[in-house]
Amino acid sequence: MRKENNKLYYESLELILEGDFRKSHNLLKEWKNLNPDDLKAEILLILFSMREECCRLISGL
Numbered sequence: 001m002r003k004e005n006n007k008l009y010y011e012s013l014e015l016i017l018e019g020d021f022r023k024s025h026n027l028l029k030e031w032k033n034l035n036p037d038d039l040k041a042e043i044l045l046i047l048f049s050m051r052e053e054c055c056r057l058i059s060g061l
Contacts, residue, residue: 009040021048 008031015024025048032041 008034012044021051024048 008027012024012027012031015021015027025045028041028044028048032038032045035041
C-alpha cells in the first residue's frame with residue numbers, strides 16, 4: 001500500500017513538471033484521501049488552490 005501511495009505522489013510531481021496541473025491535482029487528491037495525515041499532500045493541495053486563485057485574479061485584470 002505504501003509503495004502505491006508513493007507512486008501517486010511521484011506521478012503527480014512529474015505531471016507538475018510537465019505542466020499538466022489538472023491531472024496532477026487529481027492524483028494529489030487521491031493520494032491525500034489514502035493518506036489523510038500526510039502533510040506533503042496537504043501543502044501541495046494548498047499551493048494548487050493558491051495557483052488557481054492567482055490565475056483568476058490575473059485574468060480579471
